[in-house]
Amino acid sequence: MMMRISKFWKTLDALTDAATDRREWASLLGDEFGCVVVDEPDCPLPLVRSTGTPATSISCPSPGGEGCPRRIVHHEDGSIRAVCGDSPKACADLDLNMSDIMVxxxxRVGLARSIASALDLSNSPASFDRRAVFKIGFHDVFAGRGFPIFLTVPGPVPSEDAAQFDDVLAHPGPKLLLAPTTSSIPAHLAAGLDRNGVSRLALDDLLELNDRGDLRPCQPTTVMFADLRAELARGMENADSNLAWALPTDARWEEIGIRFVADEVVNVSFRGETRRFEPDGLGMKSAKDGKPKAAWTYLKAIAIQGGRLPVHHARSADTSKHQKQKQALSKALRAAFGIPDDPLPTVGSDYVARFVANADDLQQGIQGQSRRKFAG
Incomplete structure (x- = not known):
């Protein structure tokens, strides 16, 4: 069974620095309190944690008087009481225990990681900073191509400094900013973000809690982010891009076949489809002289040798030269197909292609080249 936690998201808008005493958390969250507070029995989503610091005051019912908030008094017998400072008293004094007054x-890190996991984001940072607005990952549309997603939890008195959104605005193309609710960001700041092409969505509308205590999207992300996905696809069609083939996000090098059918022509196959490419189509043609780059030569050598080439050579200069060619080829292939993993990892003493490399259609004279005499 799925559960919405709307009170939690609204509470994040109400609390300065998203922190207050345990008693107020319980009052604001109601039946959602046990879902997110870390020391509650069977808490499924531990996002609210004790700071180890006791509060010095307790909030008053609204509207409060001049003596608000109620001051916490510790008595010699160990009892704790919250005392109204108004005269006459505007609200009742309270008997409390130590648990009630712990802040x-x-x-925030746990929240960011939970959201990134729920939305299946890629390239999430290894660590998150405490800036007001920070990136939590990318939603991939094609292999290696997606849009960034940012998170902010501004609280009841958001910063008026528009510079906090600089990292968001600096990213070209579509981008998404998440906040707890649709009211989290002040209207004038939201209008500025809208004018600069920043899409905004509320976590209250996107996520819910499952029985295992995991945040899950209310709809498939392909549906929730349909407009942003379409915008990114249009941008790739209308702009110059070094992406040769927009592959699905789950594409793997092992599904790619590269077959040389001529010295400067390859057929690339993926999941039953084949496309023809020349060096310029894969970013391997020199702009200076129009000839194939060394990376193309190395790709051909890999294909001739059945997908393996040695790392080390008799001369250190050759080893260094081939290493640079291998690195250039890996970079070009990543850019062309968007798959982030290394297509030519080192296995033992060889560079080994994870894709299927073939040069059987080239002239027989090429087939007889020495395994160690291939560099251009």
């Missing part, structure tokens, strides 16, 4: 705070 609990949102685990």
């Amino acid at each position: 609990y705070s949102l685990d």
Whole structure:
């Protein structure tokens, strides 16, 4: 069974620094309290944690008087009481225990990781900083091509400094900013983001909690992000791009076949489809003289030798030269097909192609070249 946690998202808008005493968290969250507070029995989503610091005051019912908030008084017998400072008293004094007055705070890193996992984002940072707005990953549309997603939890008094959105605005193309609710970002700042092409969505509308305590999207991300995905696809069609083939996000090098049918022509196959490329189509043609780059020569050598070439050579200069060619080829192939993994990892003493490399259609004279005499 899925559960919405709307009170939690709205509470993040209400609390300065997303922190307050445990008693107020319980009051604001109601039946969602046990879902997110870390020391609650069977808490499924531990996002609110004790800071280990007791509060010195307790909030008052609204509207409060001049003596608000209620001051916490520790008595010699160990009892704790929240005392109204107004005269006459505007609200009742409260008897409390130590648990009530401990300050609990949102685990921002835990929240960011939970959202990134729920939305299946790629390239999530190894660590998250505490800036007001920060990137939590990318939603991939094609292999190696997607748009960034940013998160902000501004609280009840958001910063008026538009510079906090500089990293968002600096990213070309579509980008998405997430906030707890549609009201989290002040209207004038939201209008500025809209004018600069920043899409905004509320976590309250996107995510819900499953029985295992995991945040999950309310709809498939392909549906929720349909407009952004279409915008990115249009941008790739209308702009110069070094992407030779927009492959699905789950594409693997092992599904790619590269077959030389002529010295400067390859047929690339993927999941039953084949496309023809020359060096310029794969980013391997020199702009200076129009000839294939060394990376193309290395690709041909890999194909001739059945997908393996040695790492080390008799002369260190040759080893260094071939290493540079291998690195250039890996970079070009990643750019051409968007698959981020290394297409030519080192296995033992060889560079080994993860794709299927073939040069059987080339002239027989080429087939007899020495395994160690291939560099251009």
